Amino acid sequence: LGGPALKNKEGMTLIEVLIAILIIFIVFLGLSGAGIFVLNENIKNSLRDEAVSVAGMEMEQVRNMSFAALYDNTAPQPTSPVVRQIRGLTVNYGVTRTVTILNLNNLQVSINVTWTRTENNQTKSYNDNIATIVRR
Secondary structure, eight states: OOOOOOOOSOOOOOOHHHHHHHHHHHHHHHHHHHHHHHHHHHHHHHHHHHHHHHHHHHHHHTTSHHHHHHOOOOOEEEEEOOOEEEETTEEEEEEEEEEEEEEETEEEEEEEEEEEEETTTTTEEEEEEEEEEEEO
16 A cells, blocks of 8 residues: 555655755745735834824814805915824824815815824825715
8 A cells, every 4th residue: 555655664865854844934035024914014004094183173163163264264284294103103294275166155164184104214195085075
């Protein structure tokens, strides 16, 4: 019953063990690269989700303002930066509110949230923009 492979009962040679370890190392190296990529994308999504939250909070403040107050402030209005802690990172979100007069009874309010992140030794800028119509 025993074929040629079963005749050698001494075990694996040192070369076979080293080749097996090398193959396992290459597989784990590929998996770690994929893991780092996934972690980076996950952090970017968390930062974007927080930017959407910051924009929503600013929009709630706009909804509580009177039409006349918005009408008088049509120049872009930067607010103080919103600082958030996300996964151990301190992120500064810049918020700018722009009011556009559509007609005497309608205003368009745009909220733009910007932030930066360093990836691969390069600083990249991101932004999120939401808008609504306010009626008298």
